[in-house]
Amino acid sequence: MTSSGSATGNPRNKVGLKPGHSLMDWIRLGNSGKDLTGVGGVFLNISKSELERHNKKDDAWLCIRGKVYNVTHYMDFHPGGEEELMRGVGKDATQLFNQVHAWVNYESILQKCVIGRLEPCLLENTFTTPNSTISTPNTLKLPTTTNHIVPTSNPKPIQMDWFQQIGFLTLVFYTKCSSPLKIHVSLKNETNLCVVLNNVVKNINLEGGISWPSPITTDILGKVQVKLNKRKPGLWQTYGKLEPTEPLTLPEYFPVIVTNVVAINHNTKQIDFIYKNNVFNYIPMGHHILVKAVINGEEVLRPYTPVTGIISTVPPSSVRLLVKSYDSGTVSKWLCSLHKGESFEISCAQGSFNPTVLSSKTNLILLAAGTGITPMISIIIWALNSTKLKVNLLFFNKTEKDIIWHEQMDRLMSDNFRFNVEHILSDAGPEWIGKKGRINLTLLQSLLPESCKDIPNTHFVLICGPILFTQMTERYLKDDLHYTKDNYYCFLGS
Numbered sequence: 001m002t003s004s005g006s007a008t009g010n011p012r013n014k015v016g017l018k019p020g021h022s023l024m025d026w027i028r029l030g031n032s033g034k035d036l037t038g039v040g041g042v043f044l045n046i047s048k049s050e051l052e053r054h055n056k057k058d059d060a061w062l063c064i065r066g067k068v069y070n071v072t073h074y075m076d077f078h079p080g081g082e083e084e085l086m087r088g089v090g091k092d093a094t095q096l097f098n099q100v101h102a103w104v105n106y107e108s109i110l111q112k113c114v115i116g117r118l119e120p121c122l123l124e125n126t127f128t129t130p131n132s133t134i135s136t137p138n139t140l141k142l143p144t145t146t147n148h149i150v151p152t153s154n155p156k157p158i159q160m161d162w163f164q165q166i167g168f169l170t171l172v173f174y175t176k177c178s179s180p181l182k183i184h185v186s187l188k189n190e191t192n193l194c195v196v197l198n199n200v201v202k203n204i205n206l207e208g209g210i211s212w213p214s215p216i217t218t219d220i221l222g223k224v225q226v227k228l229n230k231r232k233p234g235l236w237q238t239y240g241k242l243e244p245t246e247p248l249t250l251p252e253y254f255p256v257i258v259t260n261v262v263a264i265n266h267n268t269k270q271i272d273f274i275y276k277n278n279v280f281n282y283i284p285m286g287h288h289i290l291v292k293a294v295i296n297g298e299e300v301l302r303p304y305t306p307v308t309g310i311i312s313t314v315p316p317s318s319v320r321l322l323v324k325s326y327d328s329g330t331v332s333k334w335l336c337s338l339h340k341g342e343s344f345e346i347s348c349a350q351g352s353f354n355p356t357v358l359s360s361k362t363n364l365i366l367l368a369a370g371t372g373i374t375p376m377i378s379i380i381i382w383a384l385n386s387t388k389l390k391v392n393l394l395f396f397n398k399t400e401k402d403i404i405w406h407e408q409m410d411r412l413m414s415d416n417f418r419f420n421v422e423h424i425l426s427d428a429g430p431e432w433i434g435k436k437g438r439i440n441l442t443l444l445q446s447l448l449p450e451s452c453k454d455i456p457n458t459h460f461v462l463i464c465g466p467i468l469f470t471q472m473t474e475r476y477l478k479d480d481l482h483y484t485k486d487n488y489y490c491f492l493g494s
Helices: 023-030 048-053 082-086 094-101 330-336 370-386 406-415 441-447 467-480
Strands: 044-046 059-064 067-070 114-118 148-150 159-164 168-174 183-189 192-197 200-206 216-218 223-230 240-243 248-250 253-263 268-275 279-281 289-295 298-304 318-324 343-347 363-369 390-397 419-425 459-465 488-492
Touching: 023 467, 048 059, 059 094, 168 192, 168 200, 183 216, 192 223, 192 248, 268 279, 268 330, 289 330, 298 330, 318 330, 318 370, 363 370, 370 390, 370 459, 390 441, 406 419, 441 467, 459 467, 467 488
Parallel strands: 044 114, 363 390, 363 459, 390 419, 459 488
Antiparallel strands: 059 067, 067 114, 148 248, 159 168, 168 223, 183 192, 183 279, 192 200, 200 240, 216 223, 253 268, 253 343, 268 318, 289 298, 289 343
């Protein structure tokens, strides 16, 4: 099993594919002109009973999120094997798909297999947001939002401490949790604070009034600090008192308001926003959020990984996105059209990356393509400020004008001897003097030692970019350099 995820993702089981059945071979087959639909390319309305009749290996239809696909020809190309794919054949496989690998860009992979749409009155579960990450770059329909009930009990009580100065008070929580924390803080009124740490709820009646926002910091050992700015300067006798907790319902999506928009290059914008209603959800490093919006009367969502600033810092309690506008990107174009004061909604953090995997490493290699840089930025800043890791970033882009934060990265490299960045262009102009090309085995061999069971490997590789880039790099690492999940992690999607 490989270490894979979206700016989070799901590990998954794979089987050995026959020669000539790679993803590239499947793409070639789709572009060959062969009718993979089996219905002559006519878009049909399909009943549930009709779908159920096509339930054999040589006649295999399935439905995902309302669309019906003929996966007969895809059977031998499926990385999970025939048996796994057959689990969803002849039925609405949406729920199964979400449970197993919701991050997969299935609409791109199966675009030549679309038969039609399952009749709307028979849709069982058009879309269910899975607990794991969703990293498909396509626009997805949303279900009616359901609320998440946070339990109030936990077998491991969290120790709490506090300290103050005249102008502020800081609450400190010792969770002793090395995995990324789910942290929610909300201010019901100026003296009533709610803090949720994973499944532990703390309702605090403060001694005095505080003003919003309340910056949150955490470390790799699970210490959480919530800084509260006092409305009236002065020393308090105590922080206040803990109130009895009751079951708490948190919405899946929270409204936010845009506070700043800055153009980064010809097609990428930096968008800052804050939560409305005195709320803040902590987003762990390398995790992503789902952006939800209503576009042309339809609710849509798209995953994005928040970033930190390379040179400048993100304002307290703000969230920052880097969004590249694509001609075919419904959500990306909409986000890049927003102005200060406009609103949308975001989910809590999602993902599985845990920085503790780097604790025994000395060298961190980051392979990013395009907007695959987004989960890498916060990791770079963290590694330089909080570890002794040597960080080497290889940033792949099409042209020089596509490079995001080019000058800032070069400046960061000049200020930090442990950080190196190299830009590689696939369509470089004549004036470009740097490296040219795409990801390849020779390049990886020049950067990385081959992994050996008898010699500890102190290198760790993080990968993020388009799906073909990620899968090709993963294949080189696993098959040619013999890397295992202990030494690399893929963010599937950016």
